[in-house]
Every structure is written in structure tokens, then in C-alpha cells.
Amino acid sequence: MNTLLAIRDLHVRYPLKTGLSALAGNRPSFVDVVHGVSLDINRGETVAIVGESGSGKTTLAMAVCGLAPVFRGEVRFDGRQLERERNNRLNPDRKRVALMFQDPVGSLSPRMTVRKILAEPFRIHRTGSSSPEQEARRLLSLVGLSEDFGDRYPHQLSGGQARRVGVARALALEPDLLIADEPTAGLDVSIQGEVLNLMSRLQQQMGLGIMIITHNLNVVRHIADRMAIMYLGRFVEQGDAQKIFSRPRHPYTEALLSANPSTDPDAGSGRIELSGEVPSLLRRPAGCEFNTRCPRAGDRCRVSFPGLAGDFGDQAYHCHFPLD
Amino acid sequence: MSQPVLKIRDLSVSYQTEAGPLQALRDVTFAVPAGKIIGIVGESGCGKSTLISTIIRLIAPNARIGKGSILFKGDDLLRMTSAEMRALRGDEISMVFQDPMTSLNPVRPIGRQMADVQHRDALSRREKNARSESMLGRVGIPDPAAQLTRYPHQLSGGMRQRVAIAMALMAEPSLLIADEPTTALDATLEVQIIHRLQELQRDFGCSILFISHHLGVIAELCDEVVVMYAGEVVESGPMRDVFLEPRHPYTRKLLECDPARIAEPTRDLPVIEGSLPNLVQLPDGCIFRERCPKTIERCGLQRPRLAGDGHQASCHLLDTAE
Numbered sequence A: 001m002n003t004l005l006a007i008r009d010l011h012v013r014y015p016l017k018t019g020l021s022a023l024a025g026n027r028p029s030f031v032d033v034v035h036g037v038s039l040d041i042n043r044g045e046t047v048a049i050v051g052e053s054g055s056g057k058t059t060l061a062m063a064v065c066g067l068a069p070v071f072r073g074e075v076r077f078d079g080r081q082l083e084r085e086r087n088n089r090l091n092p093d094r095k096r097v098a099l100m101f102q103d104p105v106g107s108l109s110p111r112m113t114v115r116k117i118l119a120e121p122f123r124i125h126r127t128g129s130s131s132p133e134q135e136a137r138r139l140l141s142l143v144g145l146s147e148d149f150g151d152r153y154p155h156q157l158s159g160g161q162a163r164r165v166g167v168a169r170a171l172a173l174e175p176d177l178l179i180a181d182e183p184t185a186g187l188d189v190s191i192q193g194e195v196l197n198l199m200s201r202l203q204q205q206m207g208l209g210i211m212i213i214t215h216n217l218n219v220v221r222h223i224a225d226r227m228a229i230m231y232l233g234r235f236v237e238q239g240d241a242q243k244i245f246s247r248p249r250h251p252y253t254e255a256l257l258s259a260n261p262s263t264d265p266d267a268g269s270g271r272i273e274l275s276g277e278v279p280s281l282l283r284r285p286a287g288c289e290f291n292t293r294c295p296r297a298g299d300r301c302r303v304s305f306p307g308l309a310g311d312f313g314d315q316a317y318h319c320h321f322p323l324d
Numbered sequence B: 001m002s003q004p005v006l007k008i009r010d011l012s013v014s015y016q017t018e019a020g021p022l023q024a025l026r027d028v029t030f031a032v033p034a035g036k037i038i039g040i041v042g043e044s045g046c047g048k049s050t051l052i053s054t055i056i057r058l059i060a061p062n063a064r065i066g067k068g069s070i071l072f073k074g075d076d077l078l079r080m081t082s083a084e085m086r087a088l089r090g091d092e093i094s095m096v097f098q099d100p101m102t103s104l105n106p107v108r109p110i111g112r113q114m115a116d117v118q119h120r121d122a123l124s125r126r127e128k129n130a131r132s133e134s135m136l137g138r139v140g141i142p143d144p145a146a147q148l149t150r151y152p153h154q155l156s157g158g159m160r161q162r163v164a165i166a167m168a169l170m171a172e173p174s175l176l177i178a179d180e181p182t183t184a185l186d187a188t189l190e191v192q193i194i195h196r197l198q199e200l201q202r203d204f205g206c207s208i209l210f211i212s213h214h215l216g217v218i219a220e221l222c223d224e225v226v227v228m229y230a231g232e233v234v235e236s237g238p239m240r241d242v243f244l245e246p247r248h249p250y251t252r253k254l255l256e257c258d259p260a261r262i263a264e265p266t267r268d269l270p271v272i273e274g275s276l277p278n279l280v281q282l283p284d285g286c287i288f289r290e291r292c293p294k295t296i297e298r299c300g301l302q303r304p305r306l307a308g309d310g311h312q313a314s315c316h317l318l319d320t321a322e
């Protein structure tokens, strides 16, 4: 079995403050940000999570890394079930699971130099045969930064340089699973290529499993083996990336893929514009959660939630009226 | 043609570092015509954020502005007092920062912060909230009324970006400067934000200076493009000209690296070999020389100047071709 990460029916629930304004609006006292997600990531495989901004992608990543509360469901890493600790947080082995945060500058401590930041994991975990400083130097060159960047503080870096330091730190301990939240946002296309090529190379060398969260569909098309499309806390479709790109079955997937802005000034758009109300987590629509904006929605969609159709290992989706 | 809203000429900025002054911008010259949307693209670390922080004068303590001028509606911003600059920001010039937390206060609810930016308007608290709500709706935030009571950390990355955009739009500025405002937005929302910006531009005739690494967004949104490399403008001109007939070798390379243009999926994406030159010890000649596939002898000796009419580029090959 080479399943590295197995997520089953995961729910993340946050309590809501019930202030006066909240009471007036008759709001619930909690919000389910991740609402029943199942996903497998194999060794040596890249799985991309795409989807609407605010749909719960970062929260899913944080939950797997023990940084967000798990309300229901289970996560297995390398065959072993992760226990729920205090505050309902999971407790993964931090040497084997690395997380790259979405916010590059905010996730680097402002009072440490880049060299210190990169040497830190080696000090804590005492691994590697060379000194932490040597390791820091090696990591810098790995992400294409010259040695003098070691003396800088995070605020003295450009946005893309800070992102690269984040990449280097995540790869420091040669994890088995890398969870990368928007790893190439803010990078120019050349450095983006370098970072992605680096991730692919390490994947080949070490069998690294990668979960990449990104809005960049061009990136997904090139590097993902499988992909999952998230909408309002659920995966509306998931499966083989090539298959989904060439033949999306869920109407949201189709709309999302069609929106990708093109660099060819003469390209016709062929874009599917979504109208209708963007649903709120606080008031999940009944039935299919996409029905408020779906161009194909019928009566059934407003009352019953569509079960999983298709093949979970290949291409599966939740929709009453899937595309052909 | 109408008078440009912003006209930058020969601007040079450096950062003091232990190794010596790091020359982040050198002789940057371009203009933002009234009612136009100008995109800036370029390598990470080429000075885009430095440029706009200099325009609005929110610069790092170790930054030094050398020579040059920044004319905004005819007045040189570099000669204004800090008080004058403060008055201009948030009124005539609004800004969306690369990191949305730069403009958001972590310990204040979103609604309060959005009311704060309306301090000049004689509206009641309720009216201000209504305006904030409608603006949040326009940038695609679900359930805007409920969001007003939330704190920034309770929002997703893309929601924070949209709140920052909504706040900048509320000021109805004559110049909007946006530094990678859509990195955390999915494609559908990105398109929606592009439409909002175009609307703003149409309705109020404002000008927009837009920085992005997403070449597709630039192609869709902008009238003109400025391409920067290692602190210099290497090419500028109408968007179509630059994208369809790039003149500078860097621009060509950049466009070739765009994964959107590569049809067959690959794990070996093209990159521009080499790295940015050391900005503390600048090489002689052309700044792109070490990575350029087409150098001639002059490239190592002499710095090329921006040349051309409308569509400009700084490359020695262009002189020899003519």
C-alpha cells in the first residue's frame, strides 16, 4: 500500500461569537468550514486542491497539520490514524509532514535572520550530518538565493524572495508529505517554474507526496496527477487531473476552468459567467450547495443533496445533472 | 493625448545594507495616462514594490531616494511634506498592498476599519455600514453584513484581499495602485475583480497602476505594460504590442516561461537560467547581459537606453536592427 495520507469525512467546525447582531439575524452558533472531505494522497503523487476563495482549502491543510480543530472524521498518515489531542487538534509527525503557509512574510519570524530561520529546524530536530549553518546555506542555493540573503530579515525581502525562503524551510527536513498553500503566488513565471521543478525533482528522488493548494490553473495542469475542486467546504469533484481538465462533469468545475484569464490578447473568452447569490457558510443552501449559482440547476437540486457519482479513484462528482 | 496623471522620471532608489547601497531602482521612467490601466510585470525582486512605496512615500527606514521626480497631476510628490502626502493617500491615491495585512488592523473588526476609511464623508454609522456592505458584495464576499463584525484572522486569504480592495475602491481615488491584489483569488473571482476595476475606471475615469505576475490578468486588464528587470524599465508600450511583439530579450524569455502558453503538460517547466545580478555591485553594460541569449560586444561595455516611440525597449540589438 502506498497511500501516504488518507482523509475520511473530515469536518472542521469553528464556534461563532453570538453577539447581539448575530442573535438578531438568527444565526447559528458554529460554522462548518470543512464539511465532509475525503481524499487520498499516495507516495510520489501530486494532488492539487483548487476552488473558490473562502471554500476551506487552507483550513483543510491546517487541520491535517494539527492547526485547526477537527470536529468529525479521521486522518491516517502512513497507515496510522492520527489521534485527536487537546482542543481536537491532530498531532502529525512534524518531521514527516511539512506545511508551507499561504502568507509568506507573516509566517517567518520578523526578528530572525533568514539564516537563523533556515537553521532552526536542524537545531530543534538535530538531524543532518553537517552543521545547521551549512544546511541553511545549502537550502538557500536550492531555491536560487545567493548566500548574502542569509543576513537579511524577512521585511528586507521582496514578496517572492520571502516565498522562496518559505519553500526552503518546508523542504529542510526532507518530509514525506509536503502541504503547500499557494507556494507560487507572488512569483514570476520563471521562478515559479524553478520552484515547481524543484518540487518535482524532490518528489522523484524521495517519493514525496505533495498536496498543493493553488488558484493557478496553469500550474495545476502541468504538475497535478489528481485534483479536487472545493466549494463551500466540500469537494464537488475530484479525480484524475487530465480527465477533469478535458472533461469536467460538475458545473462549478466547468465554470472555474473556463474563467482562467488567457495571455493571448486575441483569445476568445468562452467564459461561463456565474450569476446568483454567493452562498454563505452561515446559511448553507439546502440540496446541492451550488444551486444558487448553477446554470443547470433544477427543482431536485434545491431539495436533495446529490450523492457521489462516478468512481472515487478515477473521477467522481456530486451533481444531479452532470455535464456529458 | 491628455496630461498623464502620474509621470515618473529618472527615479533612483537604494537601500542601505551592510555590504553597501543596494540599488533597487535606477533611472525609472514611465507615465500613467489619465483614465488608463497600466500593468507592471517583472522578475521577483526587480523593484516593483519599492517603486510604489516610493510613489506613496511609505518607504523602509533604510531606503534612500536618489534623484528623479514623481509628478502627480503636475506636482512633484518628492517635494511634498509628509502631511501633504498623508492627505493625498486615502483621498486622491489609494493603495492595495501585496500583503493585505499591511492595510488591515488585526484587532479591529472589518466593519470598523471600513467605516474608518470613510471618515471624510458626512454619513451616519449606519449609512457607512450600508456602503461597506454593498462594496463587500461587489467584490464577491458572501453575506457581507455578517462579515462586518469579524476580525481579519477569521477570513480566508482571498477574503482579506477583497476587503483590502473594497476599502481602496471606497475612496473613489483618481489613482489606484494595486500590488498583486489577486494572488489568493480563484479564477472566477479574479475575473470579477478585473471587471470591478474596469468599472471603477469607466465610472470615475480613474487611472490604475497594477502589479501582477499573472500575465493573463495583465493581458485582460491593462491598456499598457511596463516590464522591469533588476531595477530598470526594460520595455514599455501598449499591451498588445508588448505581448504580441516583445522587443526586449527579457520580455521574450518571460513570456516563453508562462505555463499558460505551454500546451503539453510538463514537469520540466522552462526557466530563465541564472539569477538577478547583485544589486550592490552592478555589472557594467546591459543589466540583463549575464542571462541574455543574444549578447553582442557592446552589451558588456555600454548601458542601453530606452528607445522607441510609444513601444520602447532598452536593448542594443534594436539599434543595430534599424
Ligand SMILES: Nc1ncnc2c1ncn2[C@@H]1O[C@H](COP(=O)(O)OP(=O)(O)OP(=O)(O)O)[C@@H](O)[C@H]1O
Pocket (backbone or CB within 6 Å): A014, A031, A033, A052, A053, A054, A055, A056, A057, A058, A059, A060, A102, A281, B153, B154, B155, B156, B157, B158, B159, B184, B185, B186
Ligand atoms: N478562525 C476562524 N474562525 C471562524 N471562521 C474561520 C476561521 N478561519 C477561517 N474561517 C472561515 O472559513 C472559511 C474558509 O477559510 P479558508 O481560509 O480555509 O479558505 P480558503 O479556501 O483557503 O480561501 P482562499 O483561497 O481565499 O485562501 C472562510 O469563510 C473563513 O471566513
Ligand SMILES: Nc1ncnc2c1ncn2[C@@H]1O[C@H](COP(=O)(O)OP(=O)(O)OP(=O)(O)O)[C@@H](O)[C@H]1O
Pocket (backbone or CB within 6 Å): A155, A156, A157, A158, A159, A160, A161, A186, B015, B016, B017, B022, B024, B043, B044, B045, B046, B047, B048, B049, B050, B051, B060, B062, B098, B279
Ligand atoms: N528594506 C530593505 N533592505 C534591503 N533590501 C531590500 C529591502 N526591501 C527590499 N529590498 C531588496 O530590493 C529589491 C527590490 O525589492 P522589491 O520588494 O521592490 O521587489 P518586487 O519587484 O516587489 O518583488 P516581488 O515580485 O518578489 O514582490 C530586492 O532585491 C529586495 O531584496
Ligand code: SF4
Pocket (backbone or CB within 6 Å): A250, A251, A252, A288, A289, A290, A291, A292, A294, A295, A296, A297, A298, A301, A306, A318, A319, A320, A321, A322
Ligand atoms: S446538483 Fe444541480 S445545482 Fe448542483 S451542480 Fe448539479 S445541476 Fe447544479
Ligand SMILES: [Mg+2]
Pocket (backbone or CB within 6 Å): A057, A058, A059, A102, A181, B156, B157, B158
Ligand atoms: Mg487559503
Ligand SMILES: [Mg+2]
Pocket (backbone or CB within 6 Å): A158, A159, A160, B048, B049, B050, B098, B179
Ligand atoms: Mg513586491
